[in-house]
Amino acid sequence: MYVLEKAPAKINLTLDVLYKRPDQYHEIEMIMTTVDLADRLEFFLLQEDKVEIVSENRFVPNDERNLAYRAAKLLKERFQIEHGVKIKIDKQIPVAAGLAGGSSDAAATFRGLNRLWELNLSTEELANLGAEVGSDVSFCVYNSTALAKGRGETIVELPAPPKCWVVLAKPVQGVSTQSVYQSLVLDDIDHPDTKGMVNAIKQSDYLGVCNRLKNVLETVTLSMNPEVAQIKEQMIRSGADAVLMSGSGPTVFGLVQQESRADRIYNSLRGFCEEVYVVRLLGSHQKLD
Ligand SMILES: C[C@](O)(CO)[C@H](O)COP(=O)(O)OP(=O)(O)OC[C@H]1O[C@@H](n2ccc(N)nc2=O)[C@H](O)[C@@H]1O
Ligand SMILES: Nc1ncnc2c1ncn2[C@@H]1O[C@H](COP(=O)(O)OP(=O)(O)OP(=O)(O)O)[C@@H](O)[C@H]1O
Known part of the structure; x- marks a missing residue:
């Protein structure tokens, strides 16, 4: 079995920092939206109990440093999935750019494995799991336009901004x-x-x-x-x-x-x-x- 997901880049239309929290994160308020520059992720079901990352981009790690790997491991452990997955990442979003490329790959992994492993989780449930992987992942699960609060994981969806x-x-x-x-x-x-x-x-x-x-x-x-x-x-x-x-x-x-x-x-x-x-x-x- 095989599933394909697109992982679009995000841009910030606003980003405000309110205060520093005791957990060392910053309380923020920001409006983000997506642009038509996207990684493509392919998910192949494996019978073996493993998560494998394949990418031709030398800046994309293929181990636990990869946010897509962490998303897959989290789902596997939380829902005791015995199958494995091979994730092919076709990287189009520049790395370490402020465009949430890694976070969007993690979000696409949550959406893709929800289908591949037939987990039937809601977008909200996937976004909550996303917050365990990184502050931008919840937004990327929604993949739309939103006001994000907290450390970035509290999402209020907004309509799409005017076309441009x-x-x-x-x-x-x-x-x-x-x-x-x-x-x-x-x-x-x-x-x-x-x-x-x-x-x-x-x-x-x-x-x-x-x-x-x-x-x-x-x-x-x-x-x-x-x-x-x-x-x-x-x-x-x-x-x-x-x-x-x-x-x-x-x-x-x-x-x-x-x-x-x-x-x-x-x-x-x-x-x-x-x-x-x-x-x-x-x-x-x-x-x-
Ligand atoms: C700059 C933004 O990309 C804007 O969307 C995000 O705020 C950062 O999101 P991210 O890269 O997913 O962030 P994380 O991987 O969760 O955190 C990376 C580091 O950024 C800092 N960090 C992040 C989010 C936040 N609200 N306050 C912080 O101080 C922390 O030092 C943290 O160790
Ligand atoms: N799937 C991934 N794609 C690219 N980089 C990844 C991925 N997973 C982990 N990384 C690591 O994360 C680091 C930051 O890359 P990323 O492209 O996510 O940054 P970013 O766009 O600045 O993120 P953000 O906007 O969320 O702060 C990279 O140096 C890379 O080693």
């Missing part, structure tokens, strides 16, 4: 999510208008969304990686309606409504940035193509 094109550009040097959170100065935060962003999304107000893009981790990553600022400036110069860093970075995204403008930004970045993508904003569950 998204240009993604990833600086060469990655950043560690943990070190970005650790370097944030909490009493010096200019908070995003999260409620205003929720309303703009509900009203399908494209300019309202553009005007409220804000991520409080951006200044931290900017200070570690000057390429982030250079890419932001270049995107604005070449016609993006709004630009922001996603998650803890370092990937920057720009929003535009016309495809021709997205192409112009893409061409203007290709000279000094190796990883640039023009994709559509998805924002709601998508069928496999």
Whole structure:
């Protein structure tokens, strides 16, 4: 038996940090959505009792460091599954980019194995299990647009934002999510208008969304990686309606409504940035193509 799942990348339209919790995580409030840049995961039923990860991408670990492996192990142990699985990961999302690639692979594994092993778990149950693997995994299980609270695992689904094109550009040097959170100065935060962003999304107000893009981790990553600022400036110069860093970075995204403008930004970045993508904003569950 065989099952296929797509694992789309996410971007943050807002990211606010409220306070540091006793468990060392930060209490956050953020609005995330999905874009049409996705890994493809294939799940093959094995009679042997093992989880095997196969990927041609040398940055994708094939052991317990892989979040898809951890998701599969968690389901196997929790539901005492005697079968095994071989998971083939066709990696399209840049690694360590702030696009939740690993988390989305874990989420796709929860959805895929729910079908392959016929577990009949609800999306909510899968999202709760996802929180045990990583803070972004619950959102990725829903695979839509949502306001995430807590350490990221409390999900309130939202409608899809207005349709637009998204240009993604990833600086060469990655950043560690943990070190970005650790370097944030909490009493010096200019908070995003999260409620205003929720309303703009509900009203399908494209300019309202553009005007409220804000991520409080951006200044931290900017200070570690000057390429982030250079890419932001270049995107604005070449016609993006709004630009922001996603998650803890370092990937920057720009929003535009016309495809021709997205192409112009893409061409203007290709000279000094190796990883640039023009994709559509998805924002709601998508069928496999
Ligand atoms: C930056 C974001 O990607 C935005 O969506 C997430 O907040 C991070 O999500 P993630 O990579 O799934 O995070 P985890 O793997 O759970 O945590 C990585 C590290 O980030 C820090 N972390 C993460 C989430 C959070 N709410 N507060 C934190 O301080 C912790 O130091 C943690 O050790
Ligand atoms: N399935 C996976 N795909 C890619 N990287 C993975 C995977 N599982 C674990 N990793 C490890 O996780 C690290 C972070 O990769 P990932 O692409 O998930 O980062 P990210 O996009 O910054 O995540 P987030 O936005 O959730 O913070 C990588 O260095 C890699 O070693």
